[in-house]
Amino acid sequence: MNTKDLAYFNQLIQVKNFSKVAQEFGVTQPTITMAIKRLEAEFQTKLVLRDRIHNELVVTPSGEQLAIHAQNILRELALTQQEITHLTQDRTVLGLPPIIENYYFPRVAAHLQAQGMLANLQTLEGGSVWLRNALRDGRADLALLGSTAPLSYKTLVAEEFDRQPFNVFVAATHPLAKRKRIYFSELKGEKFVLFNSSFVHNTAFNTLTRRNHFRPEVVFRANDTHVIMNLVAANVGVTFLTDIVDQHRQDVVRLELLDDEQPEFISSIVTRTSHVLTPTQKQVLAVLRATLGDD
Template sequence: MNIKDLEYFHQLVLEKNFSKVATYFNVSQPTITLAIKRLEEEFQTPLFERDRSHKKLHVTLAGQQLEQHVSLILNELTLAKKEVLRTKEEKLLFGLPPIIGNYFFPTIVTHLISSGLIAQFHTTEAGSDALLKLLLDGSIDFCLLGSLEPLTQRALNAETFASTEFKIIVSKKHPLAQKKAVHFAELKNEQFIVHNEGFIHDKALRLLARHNHFTPDIIYQTNYVHVLKSMVQSNTGIACLSEIALSPNDDLAVLDLLDEDRPKFLLSIVMRSNQVLTPTKEKLLQILRESVYQNK
């Protein structure tokens, strides 16, 4: 068995067409056929069935089971290549959601400068869902992530360091500005400004709406918290934000949520569980811990 055979097999499961797989790898069709034959001999079972009457290829139950393992093997090999090469480069690839970054990044940068690591530090900004995918595929090595539940995947080491509340923000001109707190059900007829999909704030809003049996009226979505706040301030709509996104300087009315089942915004330092830390990465992890606990 060799890795190329597994790559051909994996692509054939996706394409279900020998010619397309051969074209994808720029090899002859017999090359793919022989690779599958070798695997079937190795596992002593058919992995594909040809439906000649309909000119279709079906993956057998054994083939489906093998694919579960092959996809993990190929993913681990891709990760291994990235991580081994990165031990030579000593780049520090870091993911940061914008809202969390606004709160913690200045302190992190101060520590990075004083430790001499700033030149090796490369950041990627995106929503927590997008960063989690980048972390799992090896494109980044560390993240500060927000989540609604603890991150318990076996592939991750997640250290939750804070839990904050979600608040409802409205313009000071809005009738709700006279209140200190609301149940989310009271917001059924309001218009919402939200973060784009992939941001935990969007998930929290939709979860609250689902618990209260209505679909929120979303009039605008944005990646930028300052845009969201500005639109709320102008009374265009209302929004749901975590406490760390709010500042005493915001010209907004901030309302507590009274729902007993309201979600919490969990903040975690996250890395892959199988990642071997170089001394430089150990130093970054120490800086992250010092920075986030200093800012709590």
């Protein structure tokens, strides 16, 4: 079976017009007719029907079924091409969410530079969820990801290297500032300044507010921890962050949480199950493990 036929079919399912598909692929219309016929013969089933009454193409259940698998196969082929290109050109793309890039990466970068590996290394920035998908479809080869629960996917292998509790930060002048430890429920009624760009922080925060049955009043959301800390220092509100973004300021106090079963910021080195690592990628991985592992 030719995968080209699957590509034709996949496109036909989308645009529901043989002639348009032919145009898009730069072939003539009978090519598409024949391709579909071949697939119908191969799977011994009708794939599309012509609804003359409403003048449109109807996809049979078998067609729907094939469409799903055709997509999977085409995705798999594209990924293969991506991976082999990275493999032969010795390209290494490391996915880094901003928080992890700020806190963990400088340490790693020094070691990588020392071994002359920073040159071949390309970084790809984005949120943890976005990067997970980038890793899945081959745009990245390795990634450091944050999560609240241990990552577990069939297509990805995650290796946890750090766990950080979430903390509450309040202005030094805030009534709670004298405390070292508080329960999250004590924040009921507080105003919050939150981190916008981190899916992980927000997930953890939402878990805690839901568990403690309150609707938080979020007065501002920022993408920069410095901005957040400045607002907290000015008593605009309190915030909820991990210690790894703390700048140890005089005017802001860190409070630990006393709650049982707190969410944690879990950092993991993640790779694709199906990916064969280049020597460089293996080295990068080794450096990541050595640098981040014994924390």
